[in-house]
Amino acid sequence: AMIDKGNHRHFMAKEIYEQPVVVAQTLRSYLRRMENQVALPDMDFDLAGVRRITIVACGTSYYAGLIAKYWFETFARVPVDIDVASEFRYRDPVLEPGGLALFISQSGETADTLAALRHARAERQIIAVVVNVPTSSMAREADLLLPTHAGPEIGVASTKAFTCQLAVLAALAANLARVKGRLSPEEEAEIVYHLSEAPAAMNDALSHDEEIEAMAHLIAPARDVLYLGRGQDYPMALEGALKLKEISYIHAEGYAAGEMKHGPIALIDDAVPVIVIAPSGPLFEKTVSNMQEVQARGGKVVLISDAEGIAAAGDGCMATIEMPRVHPLIVPLVYAVPVQLLAYHVAVAKGTDVDQPRNLAKSVTVE
């Protein structure tokens, strides 16, 4: 079928806007709403017996894996090792037979990830694959195939595939927690409820598009941009920085908020915008205190938080972006939206080729 941009200027914008629909579509095959349960495709191995997970991916898919690591560890208490594919292959990782090796890929064809999958297979791992192209090499080689239903993604910088990966990974984490006896039916029902709310919350996030477009000129002149977050918001900071550098060519770095004092704080002055990802919750105060260290050095902060967080800490900020208050499990799905929109509008303001950024390929099938 012909794929066009609809009313959007770029595929990337179209794909950002599609997210509530494709995430809902993806969740439909992983949630049983009536039974209040998460559900996975049939598998011919014992998920409850999995004692270790090794996640391997590249690029944005790798950041989805980093977020999922928090979920597998907090909900299921299963230890997770994670690496980018190009490193994993050559470090001779310790893989005990019967471990679960989880590969995440939009295309299912990324050469490094595919080679890592084959290495894991040779090391007698169970191969699980979260993939958007159901006919891809990775899909064919999986023991457990976990499709995302994002539909074709055309923009080189991944957006909707990422949030659909997160939806699948959240369902997998909840399922693993249940079979490990770490999730009561009530807790599982709560997770199903909150995941089902994600598309509406993502729509709410999209409603801030014009505001974000208006603040793009604050970021566009910068040479460097820093993204800060803690816990599962740290990988989101990494993804934010990746999106910005991919399409706007501005140098950007994602950093764990608490690690900033060990280096990047030396970069801070009024020419380095700092994007702080800090939803309300147990880590909020800590991240805000790092944000204040930035402000004390003249740093210009864009705070992405909910109404409560913005009321508590938004005052000295150059700009704020208000997200709905959501359950921690769906925070990454929702906060991905402003992070993507910000990169998108900065790139449009700079006039770069948003859908086909220089030097980048949609699918990297060479090592």
Ligand code: G6P
């Ligand atoms: C390329 C794309 C990225 C993508 C990465 C991994 O670098 O430009 O957007 O995240 O490959 O691709 P995959 O298809 O394996 O998810």
